[in-house]
Amino acid sequence: MANTHVCGFVAVVGRPNVGKSTLINALVGRKVSIVTPKPQTTRHRILAIHSAPHCQIVFVDTPGIHREAGKAMNRLMNRTAASALSDADLILFVTEANRFTAEDEDVLKRIRQSSVNAIALLNKIDNVVPKDALLQHISDMSKRHSFVELIPISATRRDNLDALLSLIPRYLPVSPPLFPDDMISDRNDEFRAAEIVREKLTLNLRQELPYGLTVQIEQFKRDEGGVTIHAVIWVERDSQKGIVVGKGGSMLKRVGQAARLELREQLAVPVHIELWVRVKENWADSERELARLGFDTSGNSD
Ligand SMILES: Nc1nc2c(ncn2[C@@H]2O[C@H](COP(=O)(O)OP(=O)(O)OP(=O)(O)O)[C@@H](O)[C@H]2O)c(=O)[nH]1
Numbered sequence: 001m002a003n004t005h006v007c008g009f010v011a012v013v014g015r016p017n018v019g020k021s022t023l024i025n026a027l028v029g030r031k032v033s034i035v036t037p038k039p040q041t042t043r044h045r046i047l048a049i050h051s052a053p054h055c056q057i058v059f060v061d062t063p064g065i066h067r068e069a070g071k072a073m074n075r076l077m078n079r080t081a082a083s084a085l086s087d088a089d090l091i092l093f094v095t096e097a098n099r100f101t102a103e104d105e106d107v108l109k110r111i112r113q114s115s116v117n118a119i120a121l122l123n124k125i126d127n128v129v130p131k132d133a134l135l136q137h138i139s140d141m142s143k144r145h146s147f148v149e150l151i152p153i154s155a156t157r158r159d160n161l162d163a164l165l166s167l168i169p170r171y172l173p174v175s176p177p178l179f180p181d182d183m184i185s186d187r188n189d190e191f192r193a194a195e196i197v198r199e200k201l202t203l204n205l206r207q208e209l210p211y212g213l214t215v216q217i218e219q220f221k222r223d224e225g226g227v228t229i230h231a232v233i234w235v236e237r238d239s240q241k242g243i244v245v246g247k248g249g250s251m252l253k254r255v256g257q258a259a260r261l262e263l264r265e266q267l268a269v270p271v272h273i274e275l276w277v278r279v280k281e282n283w284a285d286s287e288r289e290l291a292r293l294g295f296d297t298s299g300n301s302d
């Protein structure tokens with residue numbers, strides 16, 4: 001039908017670290033969501049919007065669905081992903097092309113229960129050797145569920161992403177756009193600043209520590225000179241404080257510098273960042289603290 005406009009929500013789901021956020025950033029052409037090599041990077045539901053003359057695709061980035069749901073934050077992350085999945089018009093189920101794990105199966109179970117149309121994406125095909133193995137993985141995947149499409153991709157190399165973008169509109173309902181056509185995300189610059197600081201912390205700190213910290217913006221001020229940001233890095237225990245500060249403040253300096261450079265690029269104005277580290281005992285295991293720290297704890301049910 002000529003001149004028919006479609007619009008809908010496309011939930012991007014999968015276990016942690018399969019490349020959901022990388023894919024979304026590549027599809028909308030902007031870094032809406034942070035990316036790191038460590039699992040459990042995304043903690044929030046983040047919208048990334050692609051607008052074209054006859055369609056508007058609202059991608060929903062979600063936390064990786066995972067099993068070690070020990071703390072309140074982990075349970076909240078899983079709930080956030082599950083509710084995005086059941087509210088969607090279409091699901092993009094992201095897996096790694098060369099393996100299918102028990103956590104992937106957990107996600108697929110939720111997809112089956114939702115009865116929403118799902119496209120299976122086998123990501124990171126640049127990692128698959130020998131290339132023939134990919135055919136076997138595609139065949140295995142096609143037997144697990146009646147996916148409406150099954151597409152091997154590489155989010156980092158952009159392989160098959162244009163094909164994916166051109167297929168999605170046929171699974172979306174006829175609807176006018178739900179968002180202004182110049183809007184790329186539902187998140188503001190303050191949220192983005194907190195996330196970029198957390199990304200730089202995750203990239204620079206070793207092992208488990210990134211899971212125990214969160215970033216809260218205390219001040220975000222714009223004036224003629226640019227943007228001034230004051231951010232607090234909350235850790236769970238006193239013993240973690242020294243590691244985040246680093247020897248003579250070296251870690252904070254490195255993280256602040258990396259975040260400043262990226263934000264200056266994104267905001268196109270000079271950026272000044274000051275970081276503090278504070279302790280809030282076991283914040284990640286308290287629903288109340290999570291709500292105070294900006295997590296959306298409302299209305300998500302399992
Ligand atoms: N080789 C390769 N690596 C990729 C590809 N896509 C993503 N990655 C890498 O996979 C890692 C995880 O990427 P993310 O986009 O953060 O993964 P995610 O699924 O959003 O992870 P969570 O937010 O933790 O659930 C990063 O190191 C990416 O660079 C790809 O196509 N090929």
Ligand SMILES: [Mg+2]
Nearest residue numbers: 020021041042
């Ligand atoms: Mg992510």
